[in-house]
Amino acid sequence: SCTKHEVCDEAFTLGKLSCEGKTKLVYDINSTTPGRCLIVSKDTITAGNGAKKNIMEGKAEMSTSTNASAMQILNDVGIKTSFIKVVNKNRTFAWKCHMIPIEWVIRRVATGSFIRRNVGVKEGYRFAPPKLETFFKDDENDDPQWGREVLEEAKLKCGDIEITSHLIDMMEKMSVTIFEVMEKAWQTKDVSLIDMKIEFGIRCDTNEVILADVIDNDSWRIWPSGDKRLMKDKQVYRNLKTITNNDMKNLKENYSWVSEQLGEVAESFRDQTKSTTVAIFMGSPKDMAHCNSIKASCSDLGVNCTLHVSSNGLGPVISGNTVLPVINCPPPSPQWCTADIWSSLRLPSGLGCATLLDPQAAALCSAQILAQRNPAVWARLRVKQMKNFLDLKQSNAELK
Template identity: 45%
Template structure:
């Protein structure tokens, strides 16, 4: 890790309750986000110094943003620079806190009498609050946000942008919820903020996500809560109480590193009937790699060498690594059916169809004898995606990439529609 002493730090651009933002003179478009040792509650009605909090918060937020970026979420985060600071893209912040809830608790119960604590929201409950400390961050409607017509870094916040932030908040919550579940920890609720990148005019996840940003209940048990609510609930702030709060924050900062580690391995083994199918298979391998899945290519023919095909199958069954087989065979596909009839692992047919006989050849992949369960997917990228969905059931990192990919596809369509409408006016 580098040191902030190596940076040419310019003027302070902003200061909040728990961090300071500085310009980087020799790196236009980037800023330094410096955490502080201060902990607050109730819009700083209560505030205390907690020695070491800056390092704990910076470690937590850096791990969280790394997880989100590796999944494919667009964020302002660039890299952790020191124990207490990270570099980020310079953004003009949208003055809204987006709150996403899975479990009813806290202020939601006060605003919605009659709802019992623990009520589970499926789908997630979305709320937004205008950042205004003097008025205790009032809750806003979507209509209020639209009527304010915020303009930041040259981008006016309209319906398209609100929809993108809304959809992104859900995806971000679900990714972190999935990751925390690997530690048997329930992500109860979370608040995040977005900014407009001053260089690209893109809306990106910005600010920080640390232990001030969420509620975390190990084993779904509120009595074991590890988040800032412990500090909010203190009747008296004593040195002993602050040590307890610090231990909870340290617990989170240690566990959050584990969110970057896969819970289980897996691989895709592509069996091709001939090296003439190599280009088709390389597309599968490239797509698997994007999901973080190992992909191995082999050549074998179920027609010309069934004994060798079954030997290769046994080779990958014998080491206990979860495996998805993809059979790439043109003309008469015997490879997929033979594999499916002789292994309990999933088998996907992905035949490289040609224009001349493709309409006839595909039936050898679609029309299976009874007792065979192999699927058929014609697109090599889609075959890799299906394999990723299988592994995503037990590997949260693969699942997170799939979830982010869904979001990014949706956002690209939304932006394309906005651009088309602008051209039509």
């Protein structure tokens, strides 16, 4: 149950050990909210599927913190994850999932095992779009790589759900989007996300495919300033031939640095959303419903709005008096609809404001402009694109 040092807001009792991995344990729990589990991180660092193993004091706490920050970023921009909240320094509440035994590896830069498996590709080759690979989780056979055909023909079943080509399409799209969001997040610290591994699960209570497991400093390669010599991730441990006390000290400093930096990024993403503002001007209070529709759509994209009542002829007049981008979105009226639209489209020379008729489109256009300088808004737009794809795939699958 909770102690005074824990962050949880309800009592729970620990159930049976559901599974144990190399760096964590997963327990069933009994509480007033069903469908959850408890993830307990270990102070263990491993490589080579456990062939190399050491205890690194404090790693569990740093892993929990790093994972919480990564999941906060992803949750905030609309990615569905298993993460719920931190319980204490090495424990996390998560939604219970049937784990899909596939490791999805997304690469921006060719390095490590990729160049060993693909002779002729030089280290540093940049993938655009990111390169996606899948590996079947099987320690005894060193996690063999599976092509798309193998994954489809395997017809894996998780819980009551079969992993169909439709679900594989969805996970491919989610994998690349998750990578690009985290890549954008790390760029705010001048850190290059080189590659990343993730896992998905079928949420037990909803049967949704969601990002599951843990994202921490064991999950990626990160190179500050894009310089491999400055790497801060687990590859430093993999590269060690012998391990001294000083090596372990340096490793711990790396993991602590990553935890602190990503925590700052997570908070920065929330601050960027709060500080981004679009000003909406209306001709009179009669346009309030129309403007509130624009405001609601902006809010969904992480953009704050302020409302102002000014005068008629707003778009062209404002455009002639500012260097900021101006978007016309006139509320159509039955009597003057055509005239209202033409007054926004037909502008005097020297003016350059866009005209959009749909409030949601106006909000989207403003967010796209702001996204050029605001990583948090960029990430929300990227996730919106992903969701549009997923919705279409789901609708098509339901027809079949």
